[in-house]
Amino acid sequence: xxxxxxxxxxxxxxSAELCAAQATPYASLLPPTSRTALIxxxxxxxxxxxxxxxxxxxxxxxxxxxxxxxxxxxxxGDQFRFKTLLGKADHDWVxxxxxxxxxxxxxxxxxxxxxxxxxxxxxxxxxxxxxxxxSGYERAVxxxxxxxxxxxxxxxxxxVLDENCVPGSIYTQKDGNTRVxxxxxxxxxxxxxxxxxxxxxxxxxxxxxxxxxxxxNNYRLSGCLVQRNSPLPLKFAIQNPSLYATRIVYRILxxxxxxxxxxxxxxxxxxPLQQALVQHTSKPLVELLDTxxxxxxxxxxxxxxxxxxxxxxxxxxxFANGTEAIKQILYAKAGIDLKSAQLVDxxxxxxxxxxxxxxxxxxxxxxxxxxxxxxLIELLPVAGQSGTLKYRKSMRSSIVRGHxxxxxxxxxxxxxxxxxxxxxxxxxQVLFVQFVTDYxxxxxxxxxxxxxxxxxxxxxxxxxxxxxxxxxKKSYLSNIKPES
Numbered sequence: 001x002x003x004x005x006x007x008x009x010x011x012x013x014x015s016a017e018l019c020a021a022q023a024t025p026y027a028s029l030l031p032p033t034s035r036t037a038l039i040x041x042x043x044x045x046x047x048x049x050x051x052x053x054x055x056x057x058x059x060x061x062x063x064x065x066x067x068x069x070x071x072x073x074x075x076x077g078d079q080f081r082f083k084t085l086l087g088k089a090d091h092d093w094v095x096x097x098x099x100x101x102x103x104x105x106x107x108x109x110x111x112x113x114x115x116x117x118x119x120x121x122x123x124x125x126x127x128x129x130x131x132x133x134x135s136g137y138e139r140a141v142x143x144x145x146x147x148x149x150x151x152x153x154x155x156x157x158x159x160v161l162d163e164n165c166v167p168g169s170i171y172t173q174k175d176g177n178t179r180v181x182x183x184x185x186x187x188x189x190x191x192x193x194x195x196x197x198x199x200x201x202x203x204x205x206x207x208x209x210x211x212x213x214x215x216x217n218n219y220r221l222s223g224c225l226v227q228r229n230s231p232l233p234l235k236f237a238i239q240n241p242s243l244y245a246t247r248i249v250y251r252i253l254x255x256x257x258x259x260x261x262x263x264x265x266x267x268x269x270x271x272p273l274q275q276a277l278v279q280h281t282s283k284p285l286v287e288l289l290d291t292x293x294x295x296x297x298x299x300x301x302x303x304x305x306x307x308x309x310x311x312x313x314x315x316x317x318x319f320a321n322g323t324e325a326i327k328q329i330l331y332a333k334a335g336i337d338l339k340s341a342q343l344v345d346x347x348x349x350x351x352x353x354x355x356x357x358x359x360x361x362x363x364x365x366x367x368x369x370x371x372x373x374x375x376l377i378e379l380l381p382v383a384g385q386s387g388t389l390k391y392r393k394s395m396r397s398s399i400v401r402g403h404x405x406x407x408x409x410x411x412x413x414x415x416x417x418x419x420x421x422x423x424x425x426x427x428x429q430v431l432f433v434q435f436v437t438d439y440x441x442x443x444x445x446x447x448x449x450x451x452x453x454x455x456x457x458x459x460x461x462x463x464x465x466x467x468x469x470x471x472x473k474k475s476y477l478s479n480i481k482p483e484s
Contacts, residue, residue: 027052029458030439037357037435040466043368043420043428049469050432054361057342057354058435061409062296063418064348064355067338067363069289071326072304073374074333075312082282082307086111090271092125092262095249098133099158099303099317100282105185108161108245109252111278116256118277123253126262128269129245134158134306136318138241142350144412149213151235153349156302156319159245159266162186163299164238169231170209170221172196178225180234187247188236192221199226213239242266290379293407294387298347305346319345334366348409357433360418364431368420377428380405380419383463393452394459403467406432413439415455421463421470429470434462 027036037058040050060067072080082100084107087093095111097103138155139148147153154164168182168190178194194209202208207224217240225232238244246264253260282288285304292300302319305326310317312325323343330336342354367376381387384401388408395401405428406419414437421430441454452460 026050026458026462029461030436030454031441034439035437037433038462039357039361039431039433040462040469041361041365041431042469043365043431049430054357054433057356058416058437059351059411059414060348060353060355060360060435061411061414061416062298062348063360063407063409063416063433064343064346064353065292065296065301065409066360066367066407066418067326067330067343067355068301068305068346069293069376069379070334070363070367070374071308071329072285072289073376075308075325075329076285076304078284078286078375080285082303084108084111084280085273085276086115086278087273087276089128089269089273092128092269092271093123094128094130094269094273096130096133096273096276097159097245099156099160099307100280101160101163101288101297101300101303102282103160103280104162105248105252107280108248109256111280112252112256112258114278116258120277121257122259122261124261127249127260127264129159129242129249129264129266130269130273131158131242131266132268133310133316134318135316136320140302140319140345140350140352142344142352144351148239149211149219149237151237152298154237154299155239155241156299156306156345157241158306158317159241160299160303161241161245161248162238164241164244166236166238168234168236170194170225170234171231172225172228178221180221181231182236187244187251188217188219188238190219190221190236194221194223194225196227197224202226211236213237215240215243217244286375286379289376293379294381296388296408298349301347302345302349308346322346330363336362336366348411351411357435360433360435361431364418364420364433368428368431371428377405377420380407394456394463397460399467400460400463402426403470404463413437415439417459421466423470430466432462432466434459 037053038050039054041048082098084098084100084103085096138157143153151165166186166188170178170180172178173196176196178192178196180190180192182190202224209225210223212220219236249264288300291297305322306317308325309322313321327338330338338359341359344350344352371377381389383389383395383404389395403422405422406417409416417434420428423429
């Protein structure tokens with residue numbers, strides 16, 4: 001709050017025209033439909049070099065993961081691990097899931113192999129797949145219906161196997177049909193009615209490849225696919241993780257020759273787990289966050305959020321209590337007030353999330369101030385070198401590559417970035433927040449190698465200036481002249 005107040009006073013002293021002029025060199029490069037919030041600030045001073053529309057609310061997209069990561073670090077700690085347990089519960093058996101976002105079929109099979117090695121070849125009673133640690137929706141409010149079949153929107157469930165994602169591929173055929181391939185170890189069913197067309201036919205018919213999915217983990221492809229010499233890789237988000245896990249468990253038991261006298265049942269068992277005979281632990285939280293931030297992994301972010309709700313409120317975790325836990329944790333432990341922010345999930349995938357650039361800047365500044373203990377900055381992608389920033393067009397130049405550490409985020413019409421400008425030794429010197437929304441460039445002005453898109457031009461100029469400030473400690477304010 002003090003930093004915001006100091007900037008407000010500075011703007012009053014320097015005149016409103018000067019503060020408004022700060023955005024002009026950048027925003028003028030974008031289409032007139034665009035709205036832009038920008039903050040650029042030297043980390044060793046409370047005065048901002050650039051501040052425009054920083055108190056308005058914008059969809060954060062995947063920059064939301066910075067907020068989730070900070071809350072998780074403060075509340076759960078680096079060595080927190082998800083634990084999946086297998087053991088007895090009175091006359092039944094229980095496989096207790098914890099929301100481990102990286103649990104695989106191989107991990108689950110190894111648990112039953114270990115059980116068999118203990119001399120247990122027959123499971124008396126029912127085998128419960130305990131899903132009681134999470135509650136509520138597996139997809140947050142505001143997730144678009146048309147992306148629910150693809151893996152970056154895989155459901156956030158307590159029962160997770162294979163990242164709730166199945167690989168496959170589709171082939172075009174000379175007779176105008178298509179065929180689809182799914183490796184046999186994955187218990188899903190995919191059919192295709194999609195037609196093979198030429199590129200010209202695709203444009204004339206305005207026909208794209210479409211995916212419809214059902215709760216039984218059945219999928220149907222339709223529409224058109226342009227003729228290809230090689231198969232098109234696909235990834236299908238598992239629609240019903242409980243059904244998927246049930247089928248996998250039956251397969252494992254049959255393969256290992258373990259007899260089950262009852263049935264595999266999903267839900268809270270009549271009696272709680274009394275004795276865990278086998279346990280699988282995930283990687284420590286710090287490694288999960290590294291993947292979450294570098295690869296923008298939505299499932300990790302959302303399951304960590306629900307786990308925060310479970311731990312903080314001592315009840316089944318959900319999107320609702322998880323996002324509320326994030327707010328309360330950051331306020332209590334970091335003094336960051338997100339009360340007015342609209343947080344719906346932990347990944348930023350929901351179109352209903354809203355935060356201000358100023359709130360994101362507070363998160364970035366706290367991370368920098370306490371990074372000796374948090375070690376969060378080293379987990380961020382680096383421009384042109386790692387994670388989601390490795391191939392970003394605006395970060396390929398030698399000037400930018402290696403000199404920004406940041407989290408990107410994009411949704412329909414929104415292109416965001418939040419992070420740090422680095423000095424020549426790789427140390428953060430400047431924090432920046434870029435929120436661009438309602439970005440709709442003119443399709444008639446096609447992007448070419450010689451003519452980059454408006455967004456690329458905007459980002460290239462902004463990032464070059466940030467790097468100059470970071471490496472030369474040169475104030476941007478001293479070069480700005482108010483518009484007449």
